Amino acid sequence: MSEAALYVVATPIGNLQDMTLRAVEVLQSVSLIAAEDTRHSARLLSHFNINTRQLSVHEHNERQRSEMIVQQLAAGNSVALISDAGTPLISDPGYILVGIVREAGYRVVPLPGCAAFVTALSAAGLASDRFSFEGFPPAKKGARLEQYRSLADESRTLIFYESPHRVLDSLRDMAQAFGGDRKVAVARELTKTFETIRSGSLDELLVWMEADHNQQKGEFVLLVEAAPRRKEESLGAEQLRILSLLTEELPVSQAAALAAKITGIKKKVLYQAALEINKG
Structure with missing residues (x-):
């Protein structure tokens, strides 16, 4: 490593065989490994015969540790950042460190993985x-x-992490916010011995999980199907007449806003219709 850099290294989320060859090489070569929990990381490093010195970097000391790591980089020493599992910064500490290192002018090199x-x-x-x-x-x-209610109309697949002692309550809240017929997938203990991936409606998965306490254990990813698309509102003859009269006297935006108050139709729909009326 000719130039000092901070390497952001993804590690396995369960199965140690998912470790990449490049990750092992970098962790063996850097001068220091910044780890979320040095005791937790010791097993991973020992498995791959990595003897590099560790430094704990977690949410409570990240800013202070960042200054120490920048000093290491200034001395020409490369540093690797790892979390307890998976890709650092994804629901884990690290973004403060990465920001400080970049501001100090040093390279940040990502190593993709789990x-x-x-x-x-x-x-x-x-x-x-x-x-x-x-x-x-x-x-x-x-x-x-x-939060769930604010996302009820989201047109993208929603993805959440959840802990074992809250997963059942979380699914119940989802059923209340999204509706029990919304399709979801529950992914539990990924890459581990008891890996489970099950999909169905929220109502179906609640029955399944409530009936089997073992399915409430482990680390969870909850995925929620996007909300079904709503049919666009159409304007009737009376709504169009009102809108047409208003556009004769007011700018398009004001006409649409006032028509929305009168008719109850969404302003966005009325605005587009008003533009068409003006074209005519």
Whole structure:
């Protein structure tokens, strides 16, 4: 490694055989490994005979540790960043460190590898061309339900992480916010011995999970099907007459806004119709 850099290294989310050859080489070659939990990472490093010194970097000390790592880079020493599992920064610490290193003018080199939400999406059978990764939902029921309700009309597949002691309550809140017939996929313990990927409606999966306590254990990725598309509102003769009269006296935007108040039709629909009327 001729130039000092921060290497962001993805590690396995369960199965150690998912470690890449490049990741092993980099972790053996750098001067320091910044790890979320050095005790947790010790097993991984020992398995691959990696003896590089570790430094703990977690959410409570990240800014302070970032300054130490920049000092290492300034001295010409490369550093690797790893999390407990998967790709660093994905619902894990690291973005503060990466930002500080980049601002200091040093290279940040990503090493691709495992990410639990991508792994789950690839096998869930839900639309994968457009999706929104939401990370962990709020721990408290009220805030969690509010977030789900705000996403009820989302046109992309939604992806969440969830913990074992909240997963059942989380699915119940989803059923309340999205409707029990919304299709979901539950991915549990990915790449591990008890890996489970099951899909169905929220109502169906709640019955399944409530009946089998073992399915409530482990690390979860929850994927929710995009909301069904709503039919566009159409304008009747009376709505068009009102809109036409208003566009004779007002700018298009104001006419659409006033027509929306009078008719109850969405302003966006009326605005487009007003533009067509003006063209005519």
